[in-house]
Amino acid sequence: MDDYDRLYEVYDRFDTEELRAYREFVDLFPPLSSPVALDRWDEATARLAERRSEIVAAFDDGERLAEIAARADRTTAFTALDLRGKYGRAVNALVLDVDETLRSAGDTDNEIPRETLHLLTEFVERGVPLVICTGQTLENVKGFLVQGLGNELVHSGDVSVVYEAGAGVFTPGHGADTKRLLYDDLPEDSRGVVDDVRSRVLRAAPESIRRGCHLQGNEFNVTLKPNHETGGPDAAAVIDEGVVHLLDLVGEAVADRVAVGEVETTAPPASEAAVRATHYDGDAADGEDDESLDDPAPGAAVARAFFADADPEVAGALAREGGAVAAAVPDAAADLLGRLDVALYYADAAELAVRALDKAQGVAAALDVLGIDDPFVAVVGDSKSDLRAMEWAADRDAGIAAAPAHASERVLEHVRATDELVFPPGEAATLLRTIWALNCLVDDEFEAAGADRRTREE
Template sequence: MERYDLVYQLYDEFDTGALREYQEFVDVFPAVDSRVALEHWQGASEELEARKDEIRAAFAAGETFAEVAARATREQAFTALDLDAKYERAVNVLVLDVDETLRSAGGTDNEIPRDTLHMLTEFHEQGVPIVICTGQTLENVKGFAIQGLGSEIVHSGELSIVYEAGTGVFTPGHGADTKQLLYEELDDEIRDVFDDVRSRVLPEAPEDLRRGCHLQGNEFNVTMKPNYETGSARAREVIDESLVYLLDLLADAVAGTVDLEDGRSVAALTRAFYADQDPEIRGVLEQEGAYPDVDGEAPAALTEVLSRIDVAYYEADAAEIGSLELNKVVGVERALSVLDVAEPFSLVMGDSKSDLRVMRWVAENDAGIAAAPEHASRETLDHVIRSDELVFDRGKSVDVLRTVYALNRFARLNRDG
């Protein structure tokens, strides 16, 4: 009987909904010092195993089907079958963004849900390395990773943190390779530009920006964050102003490295350069009345520098200057090297343009699949929909993790059978 037919049989003949409820209760039951509560947990565990035993006895691959039914819905199981048929590979590494992906201010109170954390521990126990890939600082990521996953997993040698969107990689348990400051590999010209911008960004900011935003504590990138709730109207206003300010500050820092003989404004040319690169940046400049009126193309001496520097805009969240030579793709490649994942087939989950770069990289190299929340950036969502349609609701990254859990179970059958 074909596997699709067997999965139909599994979900038609067994109460898989109740099975998943028992599994979730057993998985995420809080640690409490209560005899009654522990007896309740023990009873649920016994009922869970009894229900799994019924499935184990009904199918030749009963263990696989029991575990799939306990974790995945019917739709997730059939999606997993489709992915298995398409790629014929198991996911062997997770590459996960954090903010608005694993956790969401709108859907999870900005905490990673316990069911998501538990699924990550399941993948860890199966020997699947985890790469946390974020624009946040290392200390922030280490803090919630240890709190959510536990020190044992974080320091297992099977978890890596790509932080500040790829400027550094932290992989505990790997000796001299544990912490790699990728920005130190940049040449002096670019590092001097960033040093200049960082030293002036707050002291020279207009008063309303100094009061309305703060500088994220990055090691290298220059990131302005709002002092207001992310996504709010006031945060949007401040970040829009910050973007224009950062562009002009960058132009001033770069001006010392180029010589414009035609007398044109470096600030205007810099604004025009990034407006051409990103429609969102252009939209902000137009709305702020800051879109430049420039004639002709920028001289090569200027574009050669600007083409190495990334200006990122995250609506009502952040305005950032980073290096195009250091992005999440570069960080992920280094993390995979340290983790010794020679032939990656990864699950990449993210919501922003920086995550999209990783998604495109794995697509171009046949190195994985991509998933995104429903509120991801338009380009990111378009890419995910065109590939495997792994789109999940806000705060429900666990749904994709369960799908991939089922995929890996089915792929193991192919390998073992």
């Protein structure tokens, strides 16, 4: 009987749904001093052991099959079996975005669900480190990680934080490598552009941006966040305006460093794809009325044209704002602009970063600090910055990719083209259970760590 047949028999013969219910109750039951509550927990623990023992006794590798059935439903288990057949490897690090991935404002009140936090803790206890990969500031990330996972685990040496989408890496417990400032190694010209923009971004902003946005407290990247509810129409409008403001400041800073000269301007791009890229339902500026277009400085017009061509979401914002762009981008300016990244996150943020500092480079640095020389990671995220980490893993045959169903279309295209690991919003635990089952099927040490835990429970 092969693995497929054994798994089929487990889910066909045994009440695995009840087994998982007892497993979840024992894992997530809150600590209470009530004798009645403790009796209930003891009873559930005993029933869990009984249900497990039924599977263990029925198969030569019953311990492994019982562990899978206690965590994964039938669909999840067979997805893991397919992944084993394709890759033949266990995941040895989890690379996890936070906002709208581990937590979702629409479904989990912007908190990481207890089930997800518990599974992450279990992975670390079984030797699978966490790389938390986010655009947030380091202090924000440290705060909710300690709150959710506990100070001991965060400082165990098995948790690394890639913050500001790759500007730095923080891995407590690793001595001189605990904090790596990746932006320290940037060339002076690209770093200088970011420094110049940061110094002017609010001071030189129109009143609507000064009132409607705040500057996120980053170490390096420049990120405008809305003062309105994220995802709402007011936030969408001010972030559209904010990304155009960032483009203009970037262009002026670039023009201070390279020769731009006089440039001809033209109407902004207004393609259907550009407008659709930011989920906008209104009309884009069509450029037919020249009076509707502004008259940007040469450097600003060049930066607008460069990034509108590179990113349809930026192009969509320019189309809606009616901002004129350069008809052509000089080669000298294109070289420096190509090392920068201006990104629009719909109704959430407008950001300036440096392309050399992305989540992919941050993940590589984090894995180096963690001592993972032959990575096979699970990259889980929803945005274009997560896509770069997914592509980094795919190009090196170093992992798999997964995303929530509301992820950006480019992310979903990548995930669907690889293993179709798409999970419902707010339910990252579903994906974690798939990886759990995969590791049980492949990694004897992962399963052995589970046996040790069961011995302690008993």
